[in-house]
Amino acid sequence: MSENLTIAVIGAGGKMGMRVSDNLAKSAHDVRYVETSPAGQQRTIDAGREVTDLSDAIKDADVVILAVPDIALQPVTAQVVPQLAAGTVVLTLDPAAAYANLLYPSDDVHYAVAHPCHPSIFLRRTTEEEYADTFGGIAAPQDVLAAYESGDETKRAQTEAVIRAMYAPVVDVHWITVKQLAQCEPTLVETIACMIGDFLKESLHEAVHTLGIPEPAARSILLGHTQVALANALQGDNPFSDACLIAMDYGRSKIVKDDWKVIFRDDELDKNLQAMLHLREPISR
Numbered sequence: 001m002s003e004n005l006t007i008a009v010i011g012a013g014g015k016m017g018m019r020v021s022d023n024l025a026k027s028a029h030d031v032r033y034v035e036t037s038p039a040g041q042q043r044t045i046d047a048g049r050e051v052t053d054l055s056d057a058i059k060d061a062d063v064v065i066l067a068v069p070d071i072a073l074q075p076v077t078a079q080v081v082p083q084l085a086a087g088t089v090v091l092t093l094d095p096a097a098a099y100a101n102l103l104y105p106s107d108d109v110h111y112a113v114a115h116p117c118h119p120s121i122f123l124r125r126t127t128e129e130e131y132a133d134t135f136g137g138i139a140a141p142q143d144v145l146a147a148y149e150s151g152d153e154t155k156r157a158q159t160e161a162v163i164r165a166m167y168a169p170v171v172d173v174h175w176i177t178v179k180q181l182a183q184c185e186p187t188l189v190e191t192i193a194c195m196i197g198d199f200l201k202e203s204l205h206e207a208v209h210t211l212g213i214p215e216p217a218a219r220s221i222l223l224g225h226t227q228v229a230l231a232n233a234l235q236g237d238n239p240f241s242d243a244c245l246i247a248m249d250y251g252r253s254k255i256v257k258d259d260w261k262v263i264f265r266d267d268e269l270d271k272n273l274q275a276m277l278h279l280r281e282p283i284s285r
């Protein structure tokens with residue numbers, strides 16, 4: 001789609017606000033940048049962008065991107081959404097607040113969520129810039145998971161155009177439900193994948209500081225084997241050896257709780273989100 005859209009980025013000086021603004025500024029869209037904190041305003045100005053008042057920025061906006069912290073989305077949507085014209089797309093960057101029913105209820109706007117997948121560990125990278133871009137949005141192509149439950153297909157197409165511009169370079173945008181997005185993030189990727197990344201770091205620390213293995217040796221064998229473990233398990237590149245399978249079973253029995261799959265239950269997801277969003281009350285369904 002080559003339509004030029006009017007886009008407001010709220011929280012433009014934050015971590016994601018800066019990333020999406022860097023990309024949107026290169027697009028042909030009319031982009032306005034809103035930021036309340038002095039440090040965020042300075043970052044916006046230092047990047048060569050102008051800070052705009054909220055009311056001016058959202059005037060005639062096709063898409064309003066809320067790049068504010070998840071715990072701020074309830075008050076920010078309560079402030080912003082009643083001021084928007086009917087038909088505006090309100091795009092959040094994480095499903096937590098949407099799935100926890102914290103977004104200001106409105107039949108007039110179209111809520112959407114778009115979360116970057118980050119570039120795959122198996123991406124075929126060919127340039128230095130692609131190798132350096134582990135987060136995505138700079139040089140390494142990534143997919144995006146997005147949710148849009150409004151049904152207006154013209155608005156969905158506009159939303160996808162904005163998603164592709166702000167997280168560029170993007171390969172695929174996978175449209176799923178808000179609930180599925182929340183089951184992916186946090187459960188699949190923060191509760192599991194990020195936890196395992198941190199667990200590997202702690203294991204490396206033990207190897208070096210408790211066992212006394214020289215750090216370069218321990219790091220080297222851990223990083224190489226991490227790639228083999230993921231390539232074998234997730235891509236089927238090679239079978240694990242028979243002895244390795246026995247060691248893996250030993251690790252699973254010592255480290256993983258038998259009932260670990262409770263994390264995929266709806267009530268456990270709600271508990272996780274309640275903690276992440278600092279909610280005093282349980283999420284009401």
Ligand SMILES: NC(=O)c1ccc[n+]([C@@H]2O[C@H](COP(=O)([O-])OP(=O)(O)OC[C@H]3O[C@@H](n4cnc5c(N)ncnc54)[C@H](O)[C@@H]3O)[C@@H](O)[C@H]2O)c1
Nearest residue numbers: 011013014015016017035036037040067068069070093094
């Ligand atoms: N940080 C990440 O790696 C990452 C990755 C994917 C998605 N996200 C999502 O992106 C969103 C933003 O997260 P972040 O990490 O960039 O947060 P952040 O704290 O780095 O930035 C938030 C910015 O919003 C500004 N802000 C707060 N209230 C505002 C308001 N009312 N008006 C204008 N500006 C306001 C803050 O001053 C700050 O500059 C969240 O939904 C988060 O879940 C973050």
